[in-house]
Amino acid sequence: MSMLDVNGLNVWFGKNRDRVDAVKGATFDVGQGESFGLVGESGSGKSTILRAITGLAPNWSGAMTLDGKPIGKKRPKEFFKTVQMVFQDPYASLHPRHSVDQVLGETLHLHGFKDIDTRVVKLLDDVGLGQKFRFRYPHQLSGGQRQRVAIARALAPEPELLLLDEPTSALDVSVQAEILNLLADLRNDRGLTYLMVSHDLSVVGHMCDRLAVMKDGEIVEILDVAALRAMNATHTYSKQLLEASL
Amino acid sequence: MMSTLLDVQNLWVRFPTRNGVFDAVRGVSFTLGRERLGIVGESGSGKSMTGRAILRLIRPPGIVEADQISLEGQDLMKLSEKDMRAVRGQRISMVMQDPxxxxxxxxxxxxxxxxxxxxxxxxxxxxxxxxxxxxxxxxxxxxxxxxxxxxxxxxxxxxxxxxxxxxxxxxxPEILIADEPTSALDVSVQRQVLDIMDKLVKERGMGLIFISHDLNLVADFCDRVLIMYSGRIVEVCDADKLHEAKHPYTRGLLNSLPRLDAPRDRLEVLERDPEWSEAPSVSGSE
Incomplete structure (x- = not known):
């Protein structure tokens, strides 16, 4: 059963001579509980796919279905209860003047939860931060701690599908290891589905079951991790990418 | 023996804060010839501050102290702000972390x-x-x-x-200080950009200081590597021997990387030893 099905997705920005077709005819599906990776160079449209799914890139055509229900131009409230996103840069994705408590509390409030207090505590525990971080502001947190807050915020509405846009590329390797372990644990505990964008093939190889290789807005190849490890890519570009990352 | 372009001796960078003086860089010494010198470490280890201090880009209240920072015999610490402007860009150029x-x-x-x-x-x-x-x-x-x-x-x-x-x-310029120049790029483009920088270093005899947290990249691309931890150099080694590094901090960083050829269920998390930040700085002079 597929959690997310994307069929012939096109996304574009601008118009006339400055029109850029960021994604061209992308087709893939992500199974329930699967972890699916999107890799490719910058500008290849991998983040744009995530943005189109959540509605942050309004100019798109094609068909997307979430859990069997088609995604329209206007997304209902339930959509955001099912899908949440973690952004690349924890320095830019948290409000600098909102404390961790406000960030999480507001999200919970918007999603109509009543027991906000207990949920905030629980969320902080789940991402390994604990109570003492509850009333801190982003500038009092390290990069890894901020990314944990961003993950907690994404988990607040109890989503089934998490879109991860380069969740560790702004972090140190030692902190990256912690965050990747956290994401793996959360997925095990909650049966989450991940759609993860990364330019680091070894990170995707560690986290994902299958991956799609993108180039110039097109998906050139979909392969599973066993094939990736065995260096069994068929498309020339994926081969280059594999060689470059070893 | 390579000619020395830049000679940094006993560099300190300090920031007075409400809770006393914070030492971002603590007595670092190294030299740069016509080579590619890598500086690796986590964020907060002082690697970027070292790069900025060389160009005297640290503004008050930050304090830079050094026995000398000499560019081909000329001590940059003694130059006026006006003369310094002629050095920046023209003779030493810097690619910053975030475009x-x-x-x-x-x-x-x-x-x-x-x-x-x-x-x-x-x-x-x-x-x-x-x-x-x-x-x-x-x-x-x-x-x-x-x-x-x-x-x-x-x-x-x-x-x-x-x-x-x-x-x-x-x-x-004669020296390029590249502060995490490729951390926002993906592997394929990374290689191209590094090749361009490599070509320039070779062709024009430029010196390159390559600041990065990516150990594999530095091992691959640089000639010599300084490993920094909490403001000090903990280890200096030849880049091609980085994987044989001895210091537990360097080993910990290497082990926390996910690897395609050796899949693991969980990644190793670095355990920090307070002794690492107490040991005296290793000299990176040639």
Missing amino acids: KFSLNPVMTIGDQIIEAYRLHNSASKADAYNKSLEMLEAVSIRDAERVMRAYPHEMSGGMGQRIMIAMMLIPN
Whole structure:
């Protein structure tokens, strides 16, 4: 059963001579509980796919279905209860003047939860931060701690599908290891589905079951991790990418 | 023996805070020849501060102290602010970490590169335009003409970083300090950008200080590596021998990387030993 099905997705920005077709005819599906990776160079449209799914890139055509229900131009409230996103840069994705408590509390409030207090505590525990971080502001947190807050915020509405846009590329390797372990644990505990964008093939190889290789807005190849490890890519570009990352 | 371009002795960078003085860099010494010198460490280890201190880019209340920072015999610590401006860009150039904060958001990319070129060379606008186009193509930006017309927010992070590199290389400096120049780029482009920098170091006899947290990249690309931890150099080694590094901190960093050829269920998490920050700084002089 597929959690997310994307069929012939096109996304574009601008118009006339400055029109850029960021994604061209992308087709893939992500199974329930699967972890699916999107890799490719910058500008290849991998983040744009995530943005189109959540509605942050309004100019798109094609068909997307979430859990069997088609995604329209206007997304209902339930959509955001099912899908949440973690952004690349924890320095830019948290409000600098909102404390961790406000960030999480507001999200919970918007999603109509009543027991906000207990949920905030629980969320902080789940991402390994604990109570003492509850009333801190982003500038009092390290990069890894901020990314944990961003993950907690994404988990607040109890989503089934998490879109991860380069969740560790702004972090140190030692902190990256912690965050990747956290994401793996959360997925095990909650049966989450991940759609993860990364330019680091070894990170995707560690986290994902299958991956799609993108180039110039097109998906050139979909392969599973066993094939990736065995260096069994068929498309020339994926081969280059594999060689470059070893 | 390589000629020494830059000689840094006993460099300290301090920031007075409400809770006393914070030492960001604590007595670091190293030399740079016509080589590629890597500085690795986590964020907060003082590697970027070292790079900035060389260019005297640390503003008050930050304090920079050093026995000497000499560029081919000339002590940069003794130069006036005006003379320092002639050093920055022209003789030592720096590619910063984040293109979002380093490019002017209200100026087209073309205008910014042309400005960088014309500040240091007397060239006509048309020449500067052509030279800028050439440089953008050299950092493998497709449709450079559209990019020249565009504003920084229209570029992806990777493109922004390549534009920065183009802009910093256009005055043809003697030393390039690259602060995480490729951390926003993906592996395939990373290689291209590094190849461009490599070519310049070789062809023009430039010295390169390559600041990065990516151990594999540094092992692959540099000649010599300094490993920094909490403001001090904990280990110096040849880049090709980085994987045989002895210091537990370096080993811990190496082990926390996910690897394609050796899959694991869980990644190793670095355990820090307070002794690491107490040990005296190792000298990185040749």
